[in-house]
Amino acid sequence: MRSRLLMTAAASALAVLISSQVTANPITPSDIAKIRSVRAPQVDPKGEWVAYVVGTTDLQADKRVSHIWMSRWDGGDSVQLTNRPNESETTPRWSPDGKSLAFLSSRTDANEDTQVWVLPRSGGEAAKMPGVKGSVEDFVWSPDSRFLALIVHDPDPDLAEGAEKPKGEPKPKPIVISRFKFKEDIAGYQRTDRSRLYLYDLASQRVTRLTKGEFDEALPSFSPDGKTLAFVSNRGADPDRTYDHNIYLVSTSAVPAEPTALTTYLGEDLNPDWESYPAWSPDGKDIAYIQGGPVELFSYGVRKLAVLSSGGGTPRILTQTLDRNVGQPSWSADGTKITFTIEDDGAQWVGAISPKGGKITPLVAGRRIFSDLTTGAKGHSALLMGQPDRPNEVYALENGKLRPVSKQNDPWLATVDIAPTLETRFLSQDGTEIHGFQVAPPNVKPGVKLPTMLYNHGGPQAQFDAEFDMNRQIFAARGYLVVSSNPRGSTGRGEAFAKAIYADWGHKDVQDALAAVDDAVASGLADPDRLAIGGWSYGGMLTNYVMASDSRFKVAMSGASISNIMAGYGTDQYIRDYEIELGKPWEHPEVWARVSYPFLHNERITTPTLFMVGDKDMNVPLLNSEQMYQALRSRGVETGLVIYPGEFHGLRRPSFLKDRVERWLAWYDSHLKP
Secondary structure (H helix, E strand, O other): OHHHHHHHHHHHHHHHHHHOOOOOOOOOOHHHHHHOOOEEEEEOOOOOOEEEEEEEEOOOEEEEEEEEEEEOOOOOEEEEEEEOOOOOOEEEOOOOOOOEEEEEEEOOOOOOOOEEEEEOOOOOOOOOOOOOEEEEEEEEEEEOOOEEEEEOOOOOOOOOOOOOOOOOOOOOOOOOOOOOOOOOOOEEOOOOEEEEEEEEOOOEEEEEEOOOOOOEEEEEOOOOOEEEEEEOOOOOOOOOOOOEEEEEEEOOOOEEEEOEEEOOOOOEEEEEEEOOOEEEEOOOOEEEEOOOOHHHHHHHOOOOOOOOEEEOOOOOEEOOOOOEEEEEEOOOOOOEEEEEEEEOOOOOEEEEEEOOOOEEEEEOOOOOEEEEEEEHHHOEEEEEEEEEEEEEEEEEEOOEEEEEOOHHHHHHHOOOOOOEEEEEEEEEEOOOOEEEEEEOOOOOOOOOEEEEEEEEEEOOOOOOOOOOOOOHHHHHHHOOEEEEEOOOOEEEEEEHHHHHHHHOOOOHHHHHHHHHHHHHHHHHOOEEEEEEEEEEEHHHHHHHHHHHHOOOOOOEEEEEOOOOHHHOOOOOOOOOHHHHOOOOOOOHHHHHHOOOOHOOOOHHOOEEEEEEEOOOOOOOOHHHHHHHHHHHHOOOOOOEEEEEOOOOOOOHHHHHHHHHHHHHHHHHHOOOOO
C-alpha cells in the first residue's frame, strides 16, 4: 500500500509540473553546443569580485574551450578576463595580496605543456612563469604571495634533458612498462614519470623540488606562516597496489627533503580525485581533511571529516555518525568552525561544525547541488549551485540567502522549454525503499502514456542528483519519460546502501532499477509496451545486467560497458579494485563468473542493442563492447556498434557528443516510434 501511495503522489505531482510549463522551443542535440559550463569560483581577498571558469564550444575547431571570467560579488558587472580563440584557461586563483590572478593554460602552442600564467590586477597581459619543465597540474599561492607551490608532471621521458617537444607527428618509440597498475584513461600507459611537488620563487623565477623519492604528489597546501607545505601522496612499498594515501609535511626551506608523514591510516587520507585539500586552521595548529572509508571497501566506504594536530597524533573524526560522504573542508577566519559539503540522497549541501565536534549546522541546503564554497574579506562568500532546471552558476551566499552572481546560461534558458524533474520514492522487490527521478516531456497532455527510457548512472559509487542533466532534457524533449533510480551501490544514502552490491553486481541493483520502471508504469505515465533502457560506464553495465534479467525492454543502448568482467583484468585501469573486491580471477573464478552473466549467458538477451564507445578508452576499453556486439551478432540479435576515434571514456569532441545522442535517439525511435 505504501508503495502505491508513493506512486500516486508522484504521478499527481508530475502532472502539476507538466501543466505549468510555458511553451518555448524543445531542447535538441544541437543545444549541447549552446550550454555553458561554470565552475571553480574564487572570491578575491577583498571580497569584491568572484573569478570563475566558463566553458563554451568552439564549433569551428570542434572542441570545448574555457576562459576566465569575473563578476562583482554584489551582482554588478561581469568581465571576461581571457578570450584568446581556440585556447583554454582553467584554475583561477587570486594571490593573497590581491594584486594578481594566476591560472593554468597551454597557451601559445597546442603542443606545449600546461603552465602557470599570472595576470596583474592593475591591467596588462598575462605572463607565463618561465623555468618550469613539465606540465603543471595544480598550484597554490603562499600566504605572502611570493611563492607558488606547484604539482608538475615530469617532462616526456622520451625527450632528452632540455629538448623541446617536436612539432607535428612525433616519431614512435617502444612503450616500456614496469608498474603494477600500468593504465589510466586519458593519461595512457603509466611509466616511471611522476607528478612532483615544487616551490616556485616569483621574484627569482627559480624552481626547486621540495621532496625526495619516486612518488606521485598532489593537493599542496601552505601553512599560515608559509614555512610548511602539506600535501598528499601514496608512498608505500608499491603505491600501485593500494589506496594508502596519506598527508605529508615538508619544509619550504629544506630542499629537497624526506617529507614527514602526518597521517598513518592504511586507507585513504585524502585522494587527489576528491578535490579536497588539507585545510590548515588559521593558527596553524590543526589540519582538517577527508578520511576514506574502510580499506576493504575503498570507494564504497563513506568519507569522513577529520581534524589532526599539525604536530601529529590521533585524528578526531567529526562526522563519525553522519554516514554520508563529505568533502571540501575549509576553516572560518576565526577558527571556530569548519565548513564542508555533505552528499545526501540525491542532493549536496554545505554545513559547518566546530573543530571539536558536535552538531552540524546547515549553511545552505535544499534539493540542489552546492559545492566549491569560497570566502573573501568581510565574510563575502560564493559557491556553485546546480538545479534540475538550470545548469551550474555562481551564487553569493549572504546571511543564509542566495543571490545569483553569474548568469552565463540565462540567454539560452530563455529560448528553450525545460522538462520538469520529479523526485520519486518506491519499493524494490525485497521491500527496500529506493529513490530516483522522473523527467517528463514539457507540455505533454495529461493521461497520455509515454514511451519510457530507464536511464542508469555510472559508478556504481555515484548518484543521480538534483542537478541539470542535458541527456535527460534532450530525451524528454523528444517525447520520452526518462526514469532514473539511485539503486543500491549508489552513494548518498550511507555505507550499507553503497556496499550492498559489493562483489555482487547485477543483483540488487537490477531489482532496484526495475522497480523504478514498475513505479512509472503503475503511475500511469509509462507505456509498458514501449520501454527503452540505456546508460554509460556502469550505467551501460547495469543496462547489460537488466537485459540479461528481464526481457520487457524493446530497445537498449549500452555505452562504454563491460559484461565479461574477466576481460577487464589487465586490460583496464581497475586492477586494485578488482583484486580487493573480487579477488584474483584464478583464485576466485566463481565470483568473476557470477558478475559476468550478461556475457556468459548472453542467450538471455533478446533486446536490440546499440553499443557505443571511444577507441582510446582505458577505463572500460573498446574490447568489452566488441565482445558483447560479437556475441549478440553471433546469435542473430539485432545490434550495432559505434566507435568514436580518438575518444576516451568520456567523449570530448562536440560533434561526437551531438552524434552520440542523435544516434541514441534514432535507435530508440526506430523501435518505439515506428
